[in-house]
Amino acid sequence: MRAEALVGHAAELLRRMLRSAQPPDAVAQEYFRQRSYLGSKERRFVAEVTFAAVRCWGILRWCLARQSAPSVSVSPEWLVVVAMGYLGVQLGNPHLVPAFAAAAQVSENELWENLLTQVGWGVRGLKWLEELGQRVCVLERELQLLLRQPYSEWGPLQWELFSAACSFPEWILRCWMDNPWTSLTPAEVFLLCRTLMMPALPCVRVNTMRTSREHLLEELRQRGIAATPTVFSPVGIRLWERIAVHGLEPYRAGMLEVQEEGSQLVGYAVAPQATWRLWDACAGAGGKTLHLATLQQDRGEIWATDVDALRLRALRQRLRRAGVRSVRVGVLRPHDSLSNLPRRFDAVLIDAPCSGIGTVRRTPTLKWRLSPSALRRHQQRQLRLLQQYSSRVAPGGILVYATCSLMPEENFGVVTQFLKQHPEWEAEPIEPVFQSMGIQLPWILPQRPECLLLPSRHGTDGFFIARFRRRHSKR
Incomplete structure (x- = not known):
């Protein structure tokens, strides 16, 4: 599928997610059900870039608000999707570009030129993307200076910058730092928020009445699935790739359940x-x-x-x-x-x-x-x-x-x-x-x-x- 069409699907799914009261996975499931012509690689990219855009919504809005797009003929959601794909590595989502290139059937080196040519942006578009990357660098430099100041001295502009860098509403950040039960420092809050901007890896729990963790890890290895024991749970296994767990034979045999380690x-x-x-x-x-x-x-x-x-x-x-x-x-x-x-x-x-x-x-x-x-x-x-x-x-x-x-x-x-x-x-x-x-x-x-x-x-x-x-x- 053409890169432009893929971004269009992602922009439409993002628009629906932001307007729907339903959980985003339910919105995505219904969107793909209505568009059965989308292949697995196309669905994967559209879903992953859309979820990443919602996770990083605050920082994307901050950057886009300070930079004019080469054209006004595209929707705000379209700009957000393109920005998320391009900034994926900087924002902790490096898997987006390989997924985009695989779905568009082009090399990663040709991907952005291919997309921008299709929408008629050309060199102007490449410059716009480069400036977006520079915006993120500027934001991170300003954040490091901000973290050296006591947050009790921050004004509205400093809180706006911190909220954008964390991609979280300001009032929630204040709860974490002001509440005596948590009392997280601004640096700890920023690290927490950056972690929450990254995708979560799947986790399963071994049914020890039917197998052992060691046996299940070996079976997953034989199936070519990257998996390791969880750090804390004695019966957990972390999967290092997104797979259809429900389609695995060990799942159908009741040997494992999808359950997060926490x-x-x-x-x-x-x-x-x-x-x-x-x-x-x-x-x-x-x-x-x-x-x-x-x-x-x-x-x-x-x-x-x-x-x-x-x-x-x-x-x-x-x-x-x-x-x-x-x-x-x-x-x-x-x-x-x-x-x-x-x-x-x-x-x-x-x-x-x-x-x-x-x-x-x-x-x-x-x-x-x-x-x-x-x-x-x-x-x-x-x-x-x-x-x-x-x-x-x-x-x-x-x-x-x-x-x-x-x-x-x-x-x-x-x-x-x-x-x-x-x-x-x-x-x-x-x-x-x-x-x-x-x-x-x-x-x-x-x-x-x-x-x-x-x-x-x-x-x-x-x-x-x-x-x-x-x-x-x-x-």
Whole structure:
């Protein structure tokens, strides 16, 4: 396909993503379903450059606003796509140019001249691209000077520059630096944001009831798939390329599940004994439910509930494929009674609905749509879930609260308020729990019940995990 047509498809998909309330992967799936004539290489480039453009939206807008395009006959989205493709290496997405060249069936050296000739920009277009690259260099130099100043002295122009370089809304950056629960420095925030501008690599979890990690790694190697053990999870495997995992024979045989490493660590924070009765109260499609079942070797009793019946249907399919029999699945809506559940559980996991800011490498539109009012609503719902569902934990039992958010209000703020209102709960240090599973996590404060996983530190998605124990009643 001609390079110009590829950019046109990417620009249209970008326009739809930015205007749709649906997750970007759902928008892309529907776009490609309606255009079945696009080949695999073409779909790959269009999807990857579009997702990268949303991840890097702030820095792209900053550069384009300071430079006139050679022509006004193209859409703003078209300019963003071309800028993202050209600046891919500088912005941590070096895979875009090879994907573009493969889809356009030209060499990488000829790619940009080929595209600009097709749209009639010629030499003017090449100069425009070179100046864009220089804009990024200027921004990075100004950022380094800015990071030497105390951020308390920054004015509106400095905050605008910092927000552009981070490609994140200013109010979220202020939350991370001003909130005493996180207190990240500007340099740490910038490193975090730059990490979140890069694509996330796929991760799978080994079903240890059917195979071992060593055996599965060898099988993947024989299939020509680059894969390595995860750094922290004892049963995780990181894939170093994007592949159709669902088409692999080991997946169909129930030997692996797609699950991000940070999500796997949530199951280890529960640390269930084999015969415990567990409740995964916000189970979704059941990645953590399945992991808990394997940690118990399918010998316990797990109740998995969620508000979304469609996601629970997917969980039932995954249970059958994995050969798990110890899980009971049921829909539980916000105002439903808990009377159909057992009165007491040995442990309850609340992986609460949240802003999802820790997953913006995969769902980048989230960071541009979140507002302070939406954040407050998330916080209120999370506290309500903790108060309601924690009542089913037996005395001496365990409560684990988790989110895939990096917002301190949803994490430290919620659990601090919960503990103040519920003296029957005590914080339990989480570091020894991980160590008992053979997991050494850096940047965990001793004697603290929580850990915050940062993509820039741990290489996982952003996750917050906290563990509490219910006190025995005094007689």
